[in-house]
Amino acid sequence: MELIRTPQPELADLIQRTLTRNGFTVERSEVGDQLVLSIPDEHQYPHARQLVQELIGDLKRQQGQVAVEPLTGRPQPLLSGGWLASMGWVTKTILVLCAVIFLTPWLIGNEVYSALLFPNSLSGLAAQPWRLVSPMLLHFSLLHILFNLLWWADLGRLIERFQSSGQLLMVTLVTSAVANVAQFLTSGPAFGGLSGVVYGLLGYLWIYGRLNPGAGYALRREIVIFMLAWMVICFVGLSGVVANAAHLAGLVSGCVLGGIFGLIRRGSANGAV
The missing domain is CATH 1.20.1540.10 (Rhomboid-like)
Structure with a gap:
C-alpha cells in the first residue's frame, strides 16, 4: 500500500529510516522524479501512516513546508492518539x-x-x-x-x-x-x-x-x-x-x-x- 511520495531523496531516506527503526517493512520505488515508499503489510499501514504524519508535522514546524505529496489512503488526524502518543x-x-x-x-x-x-x-x-x-x-x-x-x-x-x-x-x-x-x-x-x-x-x-x-x-x-x-x-x-x-x-x-x-x-x- 502506497504511503508517501516525494522528490526529495533526503526526506525519503529519513522517513524510511524512521519506519524501519520502528519495526515496519518498507518498500521503495521510483515513479518519474518521485520516490515512493510503500507498506506491503496492510495491518502495519495505519500505524505507519500515523508515524509519517507526525514526523512530517514536526518537520513542518521546525523547517517550514516540506515538499511532499499528500499521504494516500484513508484520512487520519494528525497526532492521532493524543499528545503523549506522539x-x-x-x-x-x-x-x-x-x-x-x-x-x-x-x-x-x-x-x-x-x-x-x-x-x-x-x-x-x-x-x-x-x-x-x-x-x-x-x-x-x-x-x-x-x-x-x-x-x-x-x-x-x-x-x-x-x-x-x-x-x-x-x-x-x-x-x-x-x-x-x-x-x-x-x-x-x-x-x-x-x-x-x-x-x-x-x-x-x-x-x-x-x-x-x-x-x-x-x-x-x-x-x-x-x-x-x-x-x-x-x-x-x-x-x-x-x-x-x-x-x-x-x-x-x-x-x-x-x-x-x-x-x-x-x-x-x-x-x-
Whole structure:
C-alpha cells in the first residue's frame, strides 16, 4: 500500500529510516522524479501512516513546508492518539516524572524535593550520585514547569524520533550534569528545573543540524534566536531568580555534543542517523 511520495531523496531516506527503526517493512520505488515508499503489510499501514504524519508535522514546524505529496489512503488526524502518543518513552517519562514530583509537596510534603536537590557539597555526590542530575526534575511554580515541559516535549521528541531514545537520554543526562554543577558552583544547591537541559537540547539540535544537514531536520533560526535572546534577558534582568549558569552551561555542553555527533554522522554514509 502506497504511503508517501516525494522528490526529495533526503526526506525519503529519513522517513524510511524512521519506519524501519520502528519495526515496519518498507518498500521503495521510483515513479518519474518521485520516490515512493510503500507498506506491503496492510495491518502495519495505519500505524505507519500515523508515524509519517507526525514526523512530517514536526518537520513542518521546525523547517517550514516540506515538499511532499499528500499521504494516500484513508484520512487520519494528525497526532492521532493524543499528545503523549506522539512522543517516545524517554520524552514521556521525564514529562510525567516532572509533573508528578511537582505535586508531591501538596500530597506528601517536601521529602521528595529534599531527596532530589543537589547536595551541599560536591563530595556528597559520592554517596548520592543521582543528585547530580535529579534537580532537573524539580520545579517551583506552575509557570516554571509549563515553560520547561513544553520546550522539553518539542525538542526532546525530535531527538528521540529522528535519532533514538538512547541518544536523547545521553544528551539529557550529560547536559543536566554539566548545568547542575555549574549552577551549584555559582549559587549553591538551592535550584532546580529542566531549563538547563532544554538549553542543552537546543544547542545539540542547533549545531547537529548545521553540521549534518543531510539528516533532514534542523531548528528554525527564529527558535534559536528567541531562546538565545531569552537567555540574555534573564542574565541582564532576572539574574537573582533564574538559574542562568545552568542555562549557559547546558547550552554550551549541548553545542559540544551536537558538534561531536554531527561531525561523526556527517562522516558516515550520507549523514545517516
